[in-house]
Amino acid sequence: MKNSKLAILLFICMAIVSCKPKIYSTNGETIYKTGKNIKGEKMLDKSASRITIVSSCITCHGKNGDRMNGLSIQFSSLSNPNNFTIPYNDSLVYRFLDDDLKSDGTKADIGVIWKMNDQDKKDLLDYLKTL
Known part of the structure; x- marks a missing residue:
């Protein structure tokens, strides 16, 4: 009886921790x-996006930001002049997030639109710089 109570208590504790x-x-x-x-706050603007099943950047870009063939969103790649005629800088990344425009000003048309305040955009960019 004592062992079964302990087992139940242990199971409940594990369930609580795993749901956190x-x-x-x-x-x-x-x-x-x-x-x-x-x-x-959810960052995906479902009303403006064609692709609404995406929940985060990691969904497509992977753990390290380089899952998509030929397109890494690691800032070191985005800002590399060997990868882009007009390399991304902070303001061009923000413009991409706001207006879905590539670094050269053409429409990216990725189908996923994010809505972020300025601090969220800065924080995301700071994270991309660590990948």
Whole structure:
């Protein structure tokens, strides 16, 4: 009887711990991996996006930002003049997030539109610089 109570208690504790949401070290990492900021606000603008099943950047770009063939969103790649005629800088990344425009000003048309305040964009960019 004592062992079964202990087993039940252990099971309940494990269930509680496993249901606890993962906490990331920065707001930018939280946005990248969950699609929500640390306040829990969803960043995907479903009303403006054609692709609405995506929940976060990691869904397409992977853990290290380089999953998509030929397109890494690691800032070191985006800002490399060997990769882009007009390399991305901070303001061009923000413009991409706001207006879905590539570094050369043409429409990216990726089908996923994010809505972020200035701090969320800065935090996300700071995280991309760590990948």
